[in-house]
Amino acid sequence: MKTASRILGTALFLEGFEVQDAPRYGAERRGAPIFAYVRASREPINERGIIRQPHLIIVADETLVPVPAAGVLSGITKITTLLVHSFESPETWQERLNTPARILVLPAADTVEEREDIPFVGTACAGAAARLVGEISREFLIEAIHHELAHLSPDIVQKNTEKAMEAYDLMASHEGYIKEDGDFSGGAYEKPDWVDLPFEEARRSAPAIHAAATSVEVKTGLWRTMRPVIDFEHCNRCWWVCSTFCPDSAIELGEDGFPEIDYDHCKGCMICVAQCPAHAIEAVAEHKPKAHAAEGVES
Amino acid sequence: MKRKLLTGNAAAAWGARLARTDYVPAFPITPQTEIIETIANWVDNGEMDARMVTLDSEHSMITAAGAAATTGVRVFTATSSQGLLYGMEMLYTVAGWRAPFVLVNVSRGLATPITLEPDHNDILAARDSGFLQIHCATCQEVLDSILIAFRLGEDERVRLPVIVNLDGFYLSFTREPVEIPDAEAAGRFVSSYDAGNIPFRASAPVSQAVAAIGGTAYSYFRYETHLAAQNALSVYEEVAGEFTRRFGRTHDAVETYRSDEAEYVFVMIGSFATKAKEAVDRLREAGWSIGLVRPRLLRPFPEEQIRRVLTGKKGIAVIDQNLSMGKGGVLYMELASALHGQANVPPLVSFIGGLGGRDITPEEFYEMASVTRTAAETEEIPPPRLLYTKGEIREVRKLQAIAHAERLELEPEK
Amino acid sequence: MNETKTAFKRMKDLPSTHLLGTGTPMCAGCGGLQAIHEIYDILGEKTVFVNAAGCMTLLSVYPFTPFRGSWLYTSMGSAPAGAQGVRDALDILIQKKRIDSRENLNVVVLTGDGAANGIGMSATSGAIERDLDFIYICYDNEGYGNTGQQYSSATPHAARTATSKGPRGFPGYKKDLFSIWASHKPTYVATVVGAEPVDLARKVEKSKKMKGPRMLIALSPCPTGWDFNPMEAVEIGKLAVRTGVWPLKEYADGKVVHTKIPGRRPPVEEYLKLQGRYAHLFRPDRNETLLREIQARVDAYWDGVE
Structure with a gap:
């Protein structure tokens, strides 16, 4: 999404806008959810950091939408358009979220199963956003993509450009959805509820964790785009291979002697798939429903 | 004992x-x-x-x-x-x-x-x-x-x-x-x-x-x-x-010496403050109403005590044995921020001295008192003063001559 | 290594449950985390890790920690000194009978290659010289990984990093941390890799029974920094050993012993070509000079062993 935000930012800049774009990093690493902002205005931009009331939210990974910790829906109002890269319809999302925002869907292609395809999702999102903003020409969008992906090989840039233009065209009927507006006044505002921080003893107020393994509360399973699925028909029960090699301690020995994958925490690195001596672990695209995936393996 | x-x-x-x-x-x-x-x-x-x-x-x-x-x-x-x-x-x-x-x-x-x-x-x-x-x-x-x-x-x-x-x-x-x-x-x-419940023990995991x-x-x-x-x-x-x-020994957060009724005070920290005490005694003998305020605690900064002992004075000489490059004395800044906005704030006159162990002489204390009194009386506060004499600059010139530093406008003594 | 004394004769003997908690923020397929989770299972939870700034610092981000024992973050340069303080304090408390000896902990330094080879070297050398009773684990991903893989003094020759993007990659040569440690005559030094878990388990088991300064250097294939598909992490670790790039060895009692001497070593390029950081050696043209040089250095190393 960092690249997507930069493509959008550059395209707006080429169109003569003042622009701000920035990724936001947390403690988490490659594969973890990431978000990025773009601001554009005809006037110089003084605001910084988090966009409190976004006009457009673009979600590349639909599995993040319902996760409160991901904060995808924060600041959403009736001026917001939510564009989800999804296998579902806008109506399904409208029903699911019950939000004042307008919802659009950038249809996910079934071909997005391979890790190699994932980078194109970002460019496609940028292409869709460019059309929604309505101020970005085809020409400048292509120029922005070439500028931001200059470090990649020409064929990759070409494929990215195609994906972006496909998405750009798909959004034709919504062109100019996103308007430059906003009613923010310093005269009427909600008072910040400042408090006087009370003194608390060091045993409480030092950055120390007085418990074991609290990290299990972090569901890194959200990072996955591909899911390893064990075919128990062919599993040799040599759990020591997958369980030892899993960097995340996410495979343990179950009571029945078979290895068990902890999907709440498996990040989808697929080391187990690569190392399984019996080739009994398959990589399945995450968006496919679990039942379907399991069926596919068993049949 | x-x-x-x-x-x-x-x-x-x-x-x-x-x-x-x-x-x-x-x-x-x-x-x-x-x-x-x-x-x-x-x-x-x-x-x-x-x-x-x-x-x-x-x-x-x-x-x-x-x-x-x-x-x-x-x-x-x-x-x-x-x-x-x-x-x-x-x-x-x-x-x-x-x-x-x-x-x-x-x-x-x-x-x-x-x-x-x-x-x-x-x-x-x-x-x-x-x-x-x-x-x-x-x-x-x-x-x-x-x-x-x-x-x-x-x-x-x-x-x-x-x-x-x-x-x-x-x-x-x-x-x-x-x-x-x-x-x-x-x-x-x-x-x-x-150490309370913070320390490392086998029986109680803690990530600090x-x-x-x-x-x-x-x-x-x-x-x-x-x-x-x-x-x-x-x-x-x-x-x-x-x-x-x-x-039986008293160590207040802010030590005051003959400053309660004094019109003027020196403020400084560290061992040279005892030299200031000596100067206070000599100046008192000469008819001055002067004392010394010495913060012992610098963090936390005893702001209330500082305000109490300094407001209402006629003038304050702040002697900094330090130098914040491009600004001046650190203690001076600390005092100025503590006194800002208070009633009856006396003029603060800033002196920088004693850098690298350079002595501060009794005469320099007397002169600092005098400069501070003039500032209070004229309501014109002079810029910060480095305690440094003509003799010292002559000494540096000699060193520079030996070091073949480029000659400046002052010629070394013949 | 004397196999009769080890509880780990084959992979089946490895632990089936894991001490290190799930949910850490490390990258998917992290070879460093893999080694640490394997090591932790054998070290046990009566361990206090003393950490220096690096990727693993973010294992413990308030209020989440994956550890069942304890942890102290210090700084990039002084984790061994932190270990000194904790070790000395525990010894004093036990000696003065202020705590029960059952409250004792293994003190374990955990740092990346940047701290181990560079900024923390002075603190490390001092700790070994003082015969500090501790284990030092270095997860070596051959660069400053936490900041985006700039080259460190553990970066191998010719590798592309964020600060060596030229056609010849990193011009320097990987520092020999094993020998630097061994020259201090500590109790124990070993190289390990998560992809060879039995060798790793035996070495952790062995070092755990010893006293004094002990070092485990874990080669840590890094999908992000080395640019490879995360699922290849173990394959790359195994190839590092088979091609002879990463010799598995240990030092004890003044002697260096290789614990796994690869028989017929495949060409090093089998290892290199899986990693994007060496892509410039193969594309657009093969850089025969560099490839030959890298191979020759590996051959020369093993000539000295065999």
Whole structure:
């Protein structure tokens, strides 16, 4: 999404806008959810950091939408358009979220199963956003993509450009959805509820964790785009291979002697798939429903 | 209790010994070395039941000090100048661990150029670290302050490391009569250190000093450390009060000398403040109404006391033995911010002197008093004044001639 | 290595439950985390890790920690000094009978290659010289990984990093941390890799029974920094051993013993070509000079062993 935000930012800049774009990093690493902002205005931009009331939210990974910790829906109002890269319809999302925002869907292609395809999702999102903003020409969008992906090989840039233009065209009927507006006044505002921080003893107020393994509360399973699925028909029960090699301690020995994958925490690195001596672990695209995936393996 | 001639360094070692320190991570640096040599000898002779370890640097030394304190033993350590700055990252870091221990800093001017004699730029560089700071003017104060510092830092309401500062040479290598408290009495005063539920034990896992990504959690932890440092003001009063009751010596957060009824006051920290006392006496003899105010606590900053003793005066001479490049004296800035917006704020006149151990003469004190009086009477505050004479610049010219530095407008003496 | 004394004769003997908690923020397929989770299972939870700034610092981000024992973050340069403080304090408390000896902990330094080879070297050398009773684990991903894989003094010759993007990659040569440690005559030094878990388990088991300074250097294939598909992490670790790039060895009692001498070593390029950081050696043209040089250095190493 960092690249997507930069493509959008550059395209707006080429169109003569003042622009701000920035990724936001947390403690988490490659594969973890990431978000990025773009601001554009005809006037110089003084605001910084988090966009409190976004006009457009673009979600590349639909599995993040319902996760409160991901904060995808924060600041959403009736001026917001939510564009989800999804296998579902806008109506399904409208029903699911019950939000004042307008919802659009950038249809996910079934071909997005391979890790190699994932980078194109970002460019496609940028292409869709460019059309929604309505101020970005085809020409400048292509120029922005070439500028931001200059470090990649020409064929990759070409494929990215195609994906972006496909998405750009798909959004034709919504062109100019996103308007430059906003009613923010310093005269009427909600008072910040400042408090006087009370003194608390060091045993409480030092950055120390007085418990074991609290990290299990972090569901890194959200990072996955591909899911390893064990075919128990062919599993040799040599759990020591997958369980030892899993960097995340996410495979343990179950009571029945078979290895068990902890999907709440498996990040989808697929080391187990690569190392399984019996080739009994398959990589399945995450968006496919679990039942379907399991069926596919068993049949 | 016995009275002996002790250097400031020996007094510091005695403070560590009487406080029943368990652990002394060390690294030698002039002019602090005598402290760790004395302790090493006591440990070797069995006179002090502690473990001393020389680390590879002050950065490591302060890390080990914090780590040991956080594991639950009483820790003393000492450094100077470049050493304090080399360990600066860890000063900030271990304060956030809320690991109480005592670090003695023997002040020495900072490079460049490298020097051995004192000023306060080293200790003031640690001003915002989270360490509390006690500044001493006599060798007796050094010993007493270390005992007080352990009580202060270990208090549940504080839990922060403390720096006890003394000036190199003028205290570190200077012998004065010092009353050494009885070991039992001192032991009762400091009592034992209880690390609470923070330390590392097999039975209770704890992850300490972990990262806090994001401004919300970060702000909380940082501000709590600030609140703890502020708590140290009232805790200091309690502890110093108890010290007075037990040992008869008074060590207020702000020392005042003949300043209650005075029209003019000198304000300074450290050992040169006793020279200011002497000047006060001589000026009083000459008919001046003048006194001295000496903050002993610099962190937490005793703002209320400072306001109480300084407002209503006719004029204040602030003497800084330090220099914030591009701004001026640090103590002057601290006072100005404390007094700003108060009623009856007297003019503050800023003087920079005593850099790198340069003496401040009695005549210079008299002249500073005079300049301050003129400023008060004319309501024209002169720019900060460096205490530096024509004789000194001539001396520098001679050195420059030998160093073949390019000749400037002043010719060396024929 | 004397196999009769080990509880780990084959992979089946490895632990089936894991001490290190799930949910850490490390990258998917992290070879460093893999090694640490394997090591932790054998070290046990009566361990306090003393950490230096690096990728693993973010294992513990308030209020989450994966550890069942304890942890102390220090700084990038002084983790061994932190270990000194904790070790000394525990010894003092036990000696002065203020705590029960059952409260004792193994003190373990955990740092990346940047701290181990560079900024923390002075603190490390001092700790070994003082015969500190501790284990040092270095997860070596051959660069400053936490900041985006700039070259460190553990970066191998010719590798592309964020600060060596030229056609010849990193011009320097990987520092020999094993020998630097061994020259201090510590109790134990070993190289390990998560992809060879039995060898790793035996070495952790062995070192755990010893006293004094002990070092485990874990080659940590890094999908992000080395640019490979995360699922290849173990394959790359195995190839590092088979091609002879990463010799598995240990030092004890003044002697270096290789614990796994690869028989017929495949060409090093089998290892290199899986990693994007060496892509410039193969595309657009093969850089025969560099490939030959890298191979020759590996051959020369093993000539000295065989």
